Amino acid sequence: MNGGKLQSNILNMWLYICGFLLLWEWLRPLKQLTDTANLTVFIIFLVISLVLAYFKVNIFVRNGIKLLYVLYTINLLYFEDSFFKLKWFFYVTDSVIENMRAVFQGSWVSLTDDFRSILFFILLGLMAYLLRYWLISRRQIFVFFFMTLLYITVLDTFTPYEAEFAIVRTIVIGFALMGILTFYRILDRENLQMPAAFARKWLIPLVGMVCVSIIIGYAAPKASPIWPDPVPYIKSYSQDNREDGNGSGGIRKVGYGMDDSTLGGPFMPDDTVVYETEADHRQYWKVETKDVYTGKGWVIAEENGEKIAFAQGEEFPISNYTDEEMTVDERTATIRPFLQYPHIIYPLGLKVVENDIGHSYEVDLSLEKISGADLGNLPGIGQYTVEYESPRFSIRGMMSTVDQNHPLLTEDFLARYTQLPDELPERVRDLALELTQDKENWYEKAKAIEDYFGRVDFQYDQKDVAVPGRNEDYVDQFLFETQKGYCDNFSTSMVVMLRSIGIPARWVKGYTEGDFRGMTDSGKRLYVITNNNAHSWVEVFFPEVGWVPFEPTKGFSNNAQFTFDLDSEQPGQQDDVLEAPEAPEVDKPEETDAPEQSAQTSFSWKDTFDKTTQFLRTNWLWFAAAIAVLTLTTYILYKTRLKWLPYFLIFRYRRRKNDEDFPEAYIALLTQLNRYGLKRNQEQTLREYARYVDHYFSSGEMSALTSTYEQYLYKGKLQEGSWENTKELWENLIKKTIA
C-alpha cells in the first residue's frame, strides 16, 4: 500500500510540475509584450505556492510564507530600505489604501507599480489554487489547457510574440496532463488501488502517444490557411491612415508586362499558354534586363537605346561572359510562340537564333532584349531555334573578386549597375552590410543575401502583397514590413541590397522553364510556358566571370550551373552550390513544374482546390451516379441480407476445421437467428432459447448444438471433435434461416 501511495505522490508531483509549466506559458510572453520586468520573482512565487500545495502545508503556514515572500519582494523591488526596518511597510499600506481608492474611482492609470505587483501576486496565488483544484480535486484540466492554447495562438497571431515552441510545449504538457488525469479518473471510477506496475503501463503508451503526436505534428506539412489571412485586414483596419500609393487600384494578372515602374499589389493567376519549348535542359528564359531602380519599380535608363541587328543564323553580337575559359555545354532548343510578342525569349549563353522564314533580329543593348526585325508582312515572330552555350560558372572566378578594383569595373559601369535612388532608407543598406559583414568576396556576399530570403520570415504570396505608399520604398516595405510577396519583391530586393554594398547587379525578366509535358520524338523535353511562369530574377556581375544569375525567390531554384573548381577549402558550401545537372531531371520529370507549387502551400492549396472543384464540376454527374449506384447496392444488399448472408456464413465456416472455431460459429448462428427474427431476450438462457428455436423449427438441432456450446462456455472445456460433430447441425440451422 505504501508503494502505491508513494507512486501516487510522485504522479501528483508530476501533475504539479506540468501544471506549473502550463501556467508558466501564460507568463512567458509578458516580458516581451508588456512592461513587466522581473518576471522571475513571480515565477518563484508560483513555484512556492505549488510546492506548498503539494506538501499540503497547513493553510496558515502556507499563506504566511506566501505573504512574507510577497512583502519581501515588494520591498526588494520598490523600496531601498532594509526589509527589517519596517518603515517601508507603512508606505506599502498607505500605497495600497491610496490605490484602492483609485480602483474605486476607476482611475486605472494612476495605479502604482507596487500595487499592481501585489495584485499580480494575488492573481497568481489564485491561479495556483485553481490549478490545485483542477489537478487534484477535479482531475480535469482540459478547459485550462484549451485556454492556454488559445491564449498562445492569439498572441502568436496578433503580436510579435513567437509562439512556435510555446505551442509545442503546451501541447506536450497538456496531453501529458490529460493522460495522467484520465488515468486518475478511471482509477476513481473503478474504485481501484494503484499498483506501481499499473501506472507504468499507463505511462508508457501515454509517453508514446505524446511523442508520436508531436512527431506527426512536427513533420506534417503546415498548410497556410485556405481562407484569406484576416490579420492584415484587422491591422489595416486600425491603421487606415496609410496613403494609397499610385497604381494600387486593381488586381493585376500574372504575365509578362513591359511596364515595371510600379511594382507590388496582388496577382491573379493566368494560365494562358505563351510559349512551347523543346529543350534538353531545364532553364530560365530571358526577355530583358532592367537597371534603374526608382524606389517603386524598374525603368529603362534610355528610351530607344542603341540597337544592333543580326541575321538569323548569325552569331549573337553580345556576350555576358568575360571568362574565356569557361566550360560550356552546347545546346539547342526550339521555341514556338503562342502569343504575338515583338520580343523573343532566349536562354543564358545565346549564340545563334534561327528561323525557317529567314527574317533577322535586333538586340537592344541596354535591355538585352531581342526583337524581330524586317518581319515584312509576317504577323509576328514564328517558331525559332536557338543555339546556346549553357555556362558552368566558375566559383573560383567569382570568389576572386573582393572589391571594385578591376579594369572592367569602369566608373560608368558601376554608376549604372549600382544605381540607387537617394530616398532609399538607410536600413536596407544596414541590413545588407550586416548580412555580409563576415563575408570576404562578392560571391559569398551575394550568396549570403540570396540565402537571407530563404528564411522563414519570408513568405511567397501572390494575393496579399502590399503596394508601397507614397513615401515608402518598395524594397524597404518588403524587407522590413510585409516580408510577403512574389518574385519581383524578392529579386528587386536582392538587386537593391547588392547595389547598396557596391556590387553591380541588375534585374532580369523572363519566364521559368514552364510545365513539363513529356518527351518529344527527337528526345527533347517538351515544356509549356504560360503567363503563370513569368518570372524575374537577379544577375550579378563578377568581372572574372560575367553576369551570373541568382535566384532569391522562395520556392524557386537557380537553374544555372556552377563548377566548384576550388581546392576543398570550404567543403560545407559544396552542397549549396553544385547542382547535379542531369540525373534528377530524367527520373523525375514532374519536378519540373514543382518550384512554384512546392513551397508556397497557400498557393498550391488554392490551386488544388480550384482543380478539384473544376474536376467535380465537369464530372459531377458521374460522381452522383456512382454514389447512387453504391447507395442502391448497399441498400439492396442490406435488404436482401437474409437471402445471401446464410450462404456466406456457410461458405465461411465450412472450411474451418478447428474446434476453436465452434464458439465463433455458434455466436454467428445466434446473430443470424436474431436477424431471422428469433430474438433472444437478454435474460433468456441459451437452453431456453434453444428450446424456443427448436420448437419453432420443430427439431432438436439447436438444443443439441447448445449443449455442446454450454460445455464450452460454462465448463470451460471444448470436447474434441465438437465442431466436426456439430457442423452439420449448425449448417442445417443456418440453412433454415434462409428466407
Place this chain on the structure above:
Amino acid sequence: MTHEQLNPTIGRILENIEKVMIGKRNVAELSLVALLSGGHVLLEDVPGVGKTMMVRALAKSVNAKFRRIQFTPDLLPSDVTGVSIYNPKELEFQFRPGPIMGNIILADEINRTSPKTQSALLEGMEESSVTVDGITHRLEKPFFVMATQNPIEYEGTYPLPEAQLDRFLLKMKMGYPDVNEEMEVLSRAQRTMPIEELESVIDLNDLRELQENIKLVTVDDTIKRYIVDIVNGTRRNSSVYLGASPRGSIALMKAAQAYAYMYKRDYVLPDDVQFLASYVLAHRIILKSEAKFEGISAEDVLERVLARVPIPVQRLVK
C-alpha cells in the same frame, strides 16, 4: 428442466419420497438440494400440508436419524440442546442429549418460540455444535434442519431476525395440493400410514460422498460473474432496503452446484442459477416499507433483477 435426466441415486431418493408425498416434486428437489449442499431449509406454510411427511420421508430415504422439535412459546433452549442431569448413583452430572442431536431435524413452527430458544437451534445450524454447561458437543454430520414457520401474518409469532434468516440456504412454500393430488392423498390415507412402509435408498455414508462430489461441480467464471451480478442487482434495486449479502452469493453458488449435480452435470448452467435465485435470495433481502405497502414482494424484486441481468453467452475476456 424437468426433462433433463436425473442423477440415478438422486432419482431413486426422489421416487422414494414420491411414494408418500403426492405432488410437491419441486419441494422435494429443493430440499434435496439443501441437504446435499449442507444447507438448511425454511418452509413457510400453514399446518397440515405435509411438511412433516416430507422431512420424514427424506430422512427415511437416506437412513438418517430423524428428530422433531415442536416449538412452542414455553420451550426452553435446553429442551432443544439437551440438559445435564445429576445422577445420584454416579454422583455426577450426566448429559442428556436434546432433540437437536440428530441428522435431520424438523423444527416445527420455529417462529412460535422465543428468540432465545430460536438461537439455540440456529447456533447448531451455523456452528454444527451446541454448547451446554460450557461443554461443546459436536453435532453428527450430515446435519440438516428443515424449519417450518407459520406465515408472519399469523398472530402470536416471533419473527426470525434477518441475521438468522440468512442461515437458511433456501426458503420455500409448500402450498396446497391440487384437486387430483388431494384426492390421491385421501385414497392413500385410507390404506395405511404410508410412511411406515418406506425403505431407505442410501445410507449416511453415501450421502456424505454425494456431498463431497457436489463440491467438485465446476462453476465457471462466467457463472460466478452472473451470480455476482444478480446479487448486486438486489443491492441496487430501488425497492430494496438491504440487498443480499456475500453469504447469499455463496449460498446461490452452492445450491446451483447441488442442483447441477442432481441433473447429472458437472458444471453449473445459468439456468440453475436462475431457477434457484428466488429460493436462495428472497429471504435475504429486506424490502423498503414503501415497497411493502405497494404489495411488492421479495420474489417480485428478484424476478425484476433476473430480467435485467443478461445471461452470459460468451466467455469473459481476461
